[in-house]
Amino acid sequence: MSKIDINILLGGPQGGGIDTSSTMVSRAFAYAGYPVLSTREYHSNIKGRHSYMHLRVKEVKPRSLKYPVDVLTALDPDTVFEHLINVGKGTRVIYDSSFEGSELDRSRMIMRDTVRRIRETLQKESLPENVKGMITLMERRGATSIAIPFSEIILDAVPEGPATRYFNTFGAAITLAILGVDLKYTEEAIKAAFSTKKHVIEPNLKVASAAYEYCESKKLRVTNLPRNGEPPKLMLTGNDAAAIGKVMGGLRFQSYYPITPASDESTVLEEHDSLHLLENEKNTLEKEGVTVIQTEDEIAAIAMASGASLTGAVTSTATSGPGFALMAEAISFAGMVEIPVVITLYQRGGPSTGLPTRNQQADLLFALNTGHGEFPRVVISSGDVEDCIYDSIRAINYAQRYQVPVIHLIDKYLANTVEVLNEIDTKRVKIVKPLISEEGGIIKRYTTDTNNGISPIGYFGKNIFWMTGDEHDELGHVTEDSVMREKQMEKRMRKEETIEAEIPVRDRVELFGDENAPVTIVTWGSQKGVVLDVIDDLREEGISAKMLFLKMFEPFPVEFVYTALKKSKTVIAVESNMVSQAAMVIEQRTSFKIENNILKYNGRHITEEELLDAVKKILSGAEKKVVLRNGA
Amino acid sequence: MVHKFTTDLTVDWCPGCGNFGILRALTMALSELKFDPEQVALVSGIGCSGKTPHYVNVAGMHTLHGRGIPFAAGIKLANPALNVIVTGGDGDLLGIGAGHFVGEGRRNSGLTILVFDNQVYGLTKGQSSPTMPMGMKTKGLFRPNILNRINPVTLALSSGYTFVARGFSFDTVQLKEIIKKGILHEGSAVIDILQPCPTYNNINTMEVYRKSVYKLEDDPSWDPVVNPGNEDELSAKFEKAYVRALEFGERIPTGIFFENRTMPGLPRRISEYVSGYMENPPATQVVSLDDGTTVVDPVETFRDKKIY
Numbered sequence: 001m002s003k004i005d006i007n008i009l010l011g012g013p014q015g016g017g018i019d020t021s022s023t024m025v026s027r028a029f030a031y032a033g034y035p036v037l038s039t040r041e042y043h044s045n046i047k048g049r050h051s052y053m054h055l056r057v058k059e060v061k062p063r064s065l066k067y068p069v070d071v072l073t074a075l076d077p078d079t080v081f082e083h084l085i086n087v088g089k090g091t092r093v094i095y096d097s098s099f100e101g102s103e104l105d106r107s108r109m110i111m112r113d114t115v116r117r118i119r120e121t122l123q124k125e126s127l128p129e130n131v132k133g134m135i136t137l138m139e140r141r142g143a144t145s146i147a148i149p150f151s152e153i154i155l156d157a158v159p160e161g162p163a164t165r166y167f168n169t170f171g172a173a174i175t176l177a178i179l180g181v182d183l184k185y186t187e188e189a190i191k192a193a194f195s196t197k198k199h200v201i202e203p204n205l206k207v208a209s210a211a212y213e214y215c216e217s218k219k220l221r222v223t224n225l226p227r228n229g230e231p232p233k234l235m236l237t238g239n240d241a242a243a244i245g246k247v248m249g250g251l252r253f254q255s256y257y258p259i260t261p262a263s264d265e266s267t268v269l270e271e272h273d274s275l276h277l278l279e280n281e282k283n284t285l286e287k288e289g290v291t292v293i294q295t296e297d298e299i300a301a302i303a304m305a306s307g308a309s310l311t312g313a314v315t316s317t318a319t320s321g322p323g324f325a326l327m328a329e330a331i332s333f334a335g336m337v338e339i340p341v342v343i344t345l346y347q348r349g350g351p352s353t354g355l356p357t358r359n360q361q362a363d364l365l366f367a368l369n370t371g372h373g374e375f376p377r378v379v380i381s382s383g384d385v386e387d388c389i390y391d392s393i394r395a396i397n398y399a400q401r402y403q404v405p406v407i408h409l410i411d412k413y414l415a416n417t418v419e420v421l422n423e424i425d426t427k428r429v430k431i432v433k434p435l436i437s438e439e440g441g442i443i444k445r446y447t448t449d450t451n452n453g454i455s456p457i458g459y460f461g462k463n464i465f466w467m468t469g470d471e472h473d474e475l476g477h478v479t480e481d482s483v484m485r486e487k488q489m490e491k492r493m494r495k496e497e498t499i500e501a502e503i504p505v506r507d508r509v510e511l512f513g514d515e516n517a518p519v520t521i522v523t524w525g526s527q528k529g530v531v532l533d534v535i536d537d538l539r540e541e542g543i544s545a546k547m548l549f550l551k552m553f554e555p556f557p558v559e560f561v562y563t564a565l566k567k568s569k570t571v572i573a574v575e576s577n578m579v580s581q582a583a584m585v586i587e588q589r590t591s592f593k594i595e596n597n598i599l600k601y602n603g604r605h606i607t608e609e610e611l612l613d614a615v616k617k618i619l620s621g622a623e624k625k626v627v628l629r630n631g632a
Numbered sequence: 633m634v635h636k637f638t639t640d641l642t643v644d645w646c647p648g649c650g651n652f653g654i655l656r657a658l659t660m661a662l663s664e665l666k667f668d669p670e671q672v673a674l675v676s677g678i679g680c681s682g683k684t685p686h687y688v689n690v691a692g693m694h695t696l697h698g699r700g701i702p703f704a705a706g707i708k709l710a711n712p713a714l715n716v717i718v719t720g721g722d723g724d725l726l727g728i729g730a731g732h733f734v735g736e737g738r739r740n741s742g743l744t745i746l747v748f749d750n751q752v753y754g755l756t757k758g759q760s761s762p763t764m765p766m767g768m769k770t771k772g773l774f775r776p777n778i779l780n781r782i783n784p785v786t787l788a789l790s791s792g793y794t795f796v797a798r799g800f801s802f803d804t805v806q807l808k809e810i811i812k813k814g815i816l817h818e819g820s821a822v823i824d825i826l827q828p829c830p831t832y833n834n835i836n837t838m839e840v841y842r843k844s845v846y847k848l849e850d851d852p853s854w855d856p857v858v859n860p861g862n863e864d865e866l867s868a869k870f871e872k873a874y875v876r877a878l879e880f881g882e883r884i885p886t887g888i889f890f891e892n893r894t895m896p897g898l899p900r901r902i903s904e905y906v907s908g909y910m911e912n913p914p915a916t917q918v919v920s921l922d923d924g925t926t927v928v929d930p931v932e933t934f935r936d937k938k939i940y
């Protein structure tokens with residue numbers, strides 16, 4: 001059991017440096033030797049609307065986030081108004097004392113529906129519709145409020161101001177001070193957060209010291225956090241991890257069109273386009289780099305990645321639902337002409353523009369069914385930041401080996417989640433070399449003389465062959481001959497059997513926990529961590545549960561899933577969507593119907609306590625379906 | 633031996649189709665440039681023009697409607713040593729693929745884009761295409777065309793293409809010369825090719841075009857080229873080209889409207905940032921050792937993600 005379990009929420013206006021605060025808090029804990037897990041929630045807005053970081057610190061690597069938080073730090077009045085549901089007994093609510101008179105009416109950046117709800121809550125409790133009223137309500141719910149004159153303290157430390165410029169650093173520092181993180185770690189974190197803006201480090205350090213002094217003088221510190229061993233080595237988001245995995249897997253060309261929450265992966269690649277190579281025995285390698293191209297739309301993005309792939313380069317694109325929809329025709333083309341290409345699909349709230357900056361897992365069925373006609377594909381999904389690295393390598397391997405489009409599902413929560421890692425294992429997933437035609441000149445690119453459906457690939461620049469989205473003969477010329485049609489269809493679809501036979505089950509589905517546990521929680525994607533935590537919680541309450549974690553949806557590991565579910569007394573599917581899409585896939589593929597569902601579709605991440613409650617509700621027989629509604 | 637660049641496939645365009653002239657000019661251009669077939673990639677979209685790659689003995693890619701350009705740009709940018717040519721129709725490149733046509737003008741990846749311009753959608757039985765003038769009624773239409781016309785030459789100029797020309801499919805000698813220059817040009821070239829559709833366009837026939845076309849190069853003062861060092865000529869020559877390109881009716885100019893040699897192609901612009909790009913582009917990079925180990929040091933490549 002982890003003795004230390006700290007949950008923090010720090011919020012402020014978008015564009016007000018919440019990202020920087022987030023980095024400072026995460027890094028400071030990391031420097032003190034603590035693994036952290038954090039995520040970011042934000043609006044589809046550049047400046048002004050409410051944004052926050054939700055973070056958890058434990059002695060061992062946290063796998064999920066949790067409410068209520070221990071510390072809620074508000075850099076603006078909106079943060080106080082928005083987060084009543086995330087405070088509870090013992091929560092320390094830190095805010096600028098000058099916010100107190102701030103009226104709800106003045107918080108124009110809060111969504112109108114949210115304002116209405118907050119107003120009703122305050123009215124019900126006969127409280128004034130201002131920050132003070134909300135703080136009083138939080139106190140009624142067991143929170144301790146800590147009003148601090150932010151501006152006064154900041155201007156004492158940095159008289160030239162303006163004070164609001166330093167709110168984010170002050171907020172981070174006071175939070176860390178109250179939690180007993182040694183100032184030296186906070187200072188290091190500030191230096192890291194401003195490593196590209198060195199001239200602002202000095203005033204920010206002064207602000208941090210002032211926050212610590214204030215904390216001591218007012219005796220606000222609640223604990224003294226001991227150092228927890230060596231700091232972890234790396235701090236990565238899901239976007240970072242996917243980018244890292246891709247270049248490890250051989251990616252050298254990525255084309256993309258900007259879209260949240262996918263484009264960070266491409267910009268991270270662009271930022272690191274000069275690759276640092278490992279020492280090797282031969283040391284014969286020339287300089288290497290990744291070419292990242294921003295295109296005119298997502299159709300061009302997938303088309304360019306597909307075209308580049310024909311030259312022998314390892315290529316991919318990254319997008320989200322709306323962009324993926326535009327790629328549908330080209331994915332069918334890639335299936336038809338057997339192009340190795342990876343599409344990393346970052347799911348966000350749909351349908352349509354939906355909740356563009358919020359979490360959702362509603363594109364699974366779309367990924368499985370995108371593209372007209374019948375063609376083989378691989379669809380995989382990642383569960384945590386570390387998985388994103390190795391799954392990205394696997395995605396490339398599958399594309400190269402089977403000459404198919406590979407769709408790699410990641411969700412928004414995972415894309416924006418920060419995890420710490422101690423190492424990246426360069427040997428864990430070996431890179432698969434494609435079956436390359438040894439001939440030069442004209443080749444039968446689509447030879448049907450193949451048992452496993454894989455025809456040796458040729459490359460533009462080395463070979464001559466043709467490719468067409470029309471049905472084609474072995475050279476790649478258009479044919480409407482009925483017999484050649486059958487041969488080519490059968491050759492392509494034979495690859496499905498090959499994939500099924502070659503990819504080990506452990507890379508497609510995983511069981512965590514006691515194999516014979518009567519309760520099975522089925523999930524996929526970013527719920528991996530929270531379900532693992534809930535299984536531990538259940539064990540403490542004497543309930544034995546396991547997790548069936550789905551990693552590959554196409555080809556689907558039918559036998560394994562069916563057997564595991566058949567043996568369970570109670571099966572519960574946990575998904576961030578409304579219709580339980582993975583449960584639908586399971587039923588379609590195995591005929592096993594999952595009777596219990598825990599679902600969340602408000603766009604916010606699933607937290608430990610709400611999932612535990614929901615599982616217990618189902619196990620008690622009270623409910624068959626629970627919708628999780630936590631989050632602001 | 634000079635390669636012939638033709639395949640043994642049956643060409644199934646209609647008799648009298650302007651495409652034959654384009655195919656002849658293209659294969660002649662490739663022969664005269666003495667290319668190895670492996671040095672060339674030919675990419676098309678959908679429609680009659682889309683079939684062209686199958687008739688040419690080079691690596692050929694017959695893609696999706698309107699998407700020839702981005703597929704081709706992917707090939708070119710992954711292997712800049714290749715000569716990448718796009719063949720597309722007016723509907724393909726200027727209708728469904730117009731966004732890519734404009735996007736490539738911003739890139740100037742180094743593609744040679746041949747616009748098979750016959751003003752109709754042939755393969756779907758003669759609907760009006762983006763280059764058909766308003767009010768024109770061809771025999772495939774039930775009523776005159778009520779949509780306005782795109783001028784491929786002015787659109788190419790506005791989009792930023794650094795080589796913009798027009799040819800006529802029945803003047804294969806001139807067209808071949810333009811194609812050769814377009815291929816050798818560093819940036820992307822657009823060549824609008826007037827191409828009668830004998831089946832569906834009974835208005836702009838070979839005879840009509842023959843009467844109206846004239847060659848820009850016949851005027852000895854016509855100089856569309858801007859060489860490095862002469863950047864000050866850019867706006868005047870662009871303007872001249874644009875104004876001349878508006879002429880389309882009784883008289884139709886053919887030849888090179890504009891050739892800007894001062895702008896580096898996208899590969900050279902990429903190479904300023906991506907180390908080793910020209911010598912070792914994405915197509916030729918070694919990504920793993922013999923035992924399947926990655927060559928990339930992930931921690932050092934992403935060292936800003938390190939905590940210590």
